[in-house]
Amino acid sequence: MKVLSKKFRFVLFSAIVLVVAGCLNNTSLLRFYNYADKVFAATIIVSEDGKWKFSTDGELYIYTGSETEVTLPEQLTSNGVTYNISKVTKFALLKNTTVTKINIGDNITFIADGSFMQMPNLEAIEVSETNTNYCDINGILYNKAQTILLRFPQKNPAQTMEFPDSFIKCDDDALEICPNIxxxxxxxxxxxxxxxxxxxxxxxxxxxxxxxxxxxxxxxxxxxxxxxxxxxxxxxxxxxxxxxxxxxxxxxxxxxxxxxxxxxxxxxxxxxxxxxxxxxxxxxxxxxxxxxxxxxxxxxxxxxxxxxxxxxxxxxxxxxNTQPFSISLVEQEIQYAVDTYIEAGMSDYQKIYALYNYATNKVTYDSADMYAPENHCMSSLFLGNQTVCEGYALAMSLLLDKIGIPNCAVLNYNHAWDVLKLNDVWLLIDATWDDNDTEMAGKTYFLRTAAEYAPIHPAYTGICSSCLVSTNYSFGVDKSEYIDNLPVCDAIIGDLNMDGVLDSMDINCMGNEVQAYARYYQFGYYNVRADMNRDGAINQDDYNLLYEMVN
The missing domain is CATH 3.80.10.10 (Ribonuclease Inhibitor)
Known part of the structure; x- marks a missing residue:
């Protein structure tokens, strides 16, 4: 019975509170707020003219009017009761775009930091000469002693910003954008x-x-x-x-x-x-x-x-890295690489490997300063003498863009390399690990599938975000589609009928591929699915390798 009595009293009290709140149509529920490092409770009410939300303690909270010139009120009335106003809380006129001038009388004794933030059209804050705490200099708000700049109106017409001899510091929110200075x-x-x-x-x-x-x-x-x-x-x-x-x-x-x-x-x-x-x-x-x-x-x-x-x-x-002259020098260097390393009639395989050789010959690996920013930017390989894995990967990505090979640079937690699309097959290359300090780059990590990488190379976990700036270059391709849709290098080399298994049907197809390559290689014919050893040619060696795998 006692429990029921307590519940009844609670419900009755709640109902009374709601009725009272409903009767005070210009009054919100009790709010708590932090002020000058102390916590107070105040009732937020709306002025009868509808322009201000303020507290019963005389603090201005939010200005909701639309005038271009606003005078902070000495008094406000709500529900027939008049309140004296003396303080301005943080964000009171935040983001107001109509007010150009604020007038402050001698009744205002406190203005919180940020009261007049993000007011792009505010030109002046004028303060009564009899205000004991604040003043203005040419519409700029200071404390009375002119030691602290409190607010520089964003659209103040002054073209020179200078300070009184008494100046000591600026308040935290004194300055935002000052377009006229x-x-x-x-x-x-x-x-x-x-x-x-x-x-x-x-x-x-x-x-x-x-x-x-x-x-x-x-x-x-x-x-x-x-x-x-x-x-x-x-x-x-x-x-x-x-x-x-x-x-x-x-x-x-x-x-x-x-x-x-x-x-x-x-x-x-x-x-x-x-x-x-x-x-x-x-x-x-x-x-x-x-x-x-x-x-x-x-x-x-x-x-x-x-x-x-x-x-x-x-x-x-x-x-x-993103300056026009740097971009131009990189583009000129890439054009040099294409003109020097690529010959007419080359297959896509040959073009890719030619640029692979260019990249591995252009620089050496910088093991002494692996984290230096210059080793991790798009221009690193093209304009520098040393780089690291990200520099190799970004360079290969841009070189492949130049010759029209779809690609993106990828990474895991401490390494970067590339994926590319050749003959509709996504494959992996790693110029860093194939840089063997000889004239011809290695092929251990060249045009491999994920399954082939698995025993010898880590898997990638995401796109190398630095390659997204490739669009700064005239031939650069937007790679953003790969951010949430990474290419999958799951092809099976030798699976020429693409049924997911290697069998006698693929051996028959391989015979046709060997003949086709022999007839048309000089015209650029190449099918990477038939290149079992990834040497760039399709011949009896590939046929024999596939035959051994099937049998």
């Missing part, structure tokens, strides 16, 4: 150190920047010709994306080019490296469209470029 003045206080709250300047924030200046007295940074360096100019940190120059020479003092240093520097066409450079971040030139490097544009120029600068480039191939 053309000149950035780095304050003397700025250190750029990770974890430092003054470390707020990102290349992506200033898409139209043309000049960077560093205030006198900055111990960490310097600038020259509008470009940002560390203090002793050994590190190039930031080349403005809209700087007008088309040609730039790296100063001899520079040894390191940092991540995103040349991000989206769209006007640059040529970079002149210096021999003192030891490290270029692989993302240093993201978004650039360099058409030459040290004025090198042709294969002939590149091959004859006997200079320490070439070594600098080769040691940092990955940083330039």
């Amino acid at each position: 053309q000149t950035l003045v780095i304050p003397a206080i700025y250190t750029g150190e990770e974890g430092d709250q003054t470390c707020i300047f990102s290349q992506r924030m200033f898409p139209n920047l043309t000049t960077i200046e560093v205030e006198q007295g900055n111990a960490n940074f310097s600038s020259e010709s509008g470009i940002l360096y560390n203090a002793d100019k050994t590190k190039l940190a930031w080349y403005p994306p809209k700087k007008a120059d088309t040609d730039f020479t790296i100063p001899n003092s520079v040894t390191t080019i940092e991540c995103n240093a040349f991000l989206n520097a769209v006007n640059l066409q040529n970079i002149n490296l210096s021999a003192n450079i030891t490290d270029i971040d692989i993302f240093a030139f993201t978004g650039c469209n360099l058409t030459s490097l040290n004025s090198i544009t042709t294969r002939a120029d590149y091959v004859n470029w006997n200079s320490p600068l070439k070594t600098v480039f080769q040691d940092n191939l990955a940083a330039f």
Whole structure:
């Protein structure tokens, strides 16, 4: 009986709560939220004009109006009760696209980080002169002491970003995209150190920047010709994306080019490296469209470029891998390989093996620095002197694209090679393991089935994602279809009638294949299913091998 009584009281209480909630049509259920590292409970209600969701404690939560100019209210009324407003919570105007101006009166005592984030059309935040906690400088929000930049409106018309003498740091969400800023003045206080709250300047924030200046007295940074360096100019940190120059020479003092240093520097066409450079971040030139490097544009120029600068480039191939000049040099090198190694009348087998020989002769395996980025990019084999398995695999994939052989590079946890389609049969090749340091590549791992690889080679588990950039090249083929649909190399060599078994019927077919090859090989005839020993010819040796297997 006591249990039933407890259940009845619980149901009755729940019903009362629901009735009360239903009567308060502008009131939501009780919500808990985190504020200034403390947990509070507040009732969220809607103002009578429908423009604000706010708490009974006087905190603005969400603006739902559509005005272009918004004044943060001193008071709001809901259900006939008036509340004083004093605080703005995080994300209060998040992603608002209509507001261009925010007015803040002296009643606002607290504005949370991120209150005005992702407002692409916000031009100004103006603060009452009598507000004791906040102020603005030309529509830019600061704390009253002007030591902390709290919010730079995304569409503020200022073309120069500079800071008051009292400036110490930026708030976490002070800056997003600043499309109007053309000149950035780095304050003397700025250190750029990770974890430092003054470390707020990102290349992506200033898409139209043309000049960077560093205030006198900055111990960490310097600038020259509008470009940002560390203090002793050994590190190039930031080349403005809209700087007008088309040609730039790296100063001899520079040894390191940092991540995103040349991000989206769209006007640059040529970079002149210096021999003192030891490290270029692989993302240093993201978004650039360099058409030459040290004025090198042709294969002939590149091959004859006997200079320490070439070594600098080769040691940092990955940083330039997708630049137009690098793509052009790779395409020229591939054309050279095709013109030099492939002859008229060759079968597809002969073409593939010819390019296999090119790849294994072009470079040596870099066992000393296997994880270096330059060994794992598409240009590695073509423009470098050394590479690793991924470099071989990517190069073979692009070479096969050039001659129209379907393929993709594949891998397992620590190795990469290729699958290709010949005579409608998917087969495996591994140029790395067939590179025997002789003029002719080995054939142990050449055009083999999965069953033939099983005793001597690991199985692949996925596509080598680096081969997906092959579409950057004029003849590159999109490999994305293989991401979730890997080719299966399950053919049986010798199964000429494709019934899944080797028997006398296949021996009869083999006789026909031997005759066909003898008559038409000079016209490129070849059937890999009949090439039992994968030597590129179909003859009595293949017939005998099949006969022995069947009998």
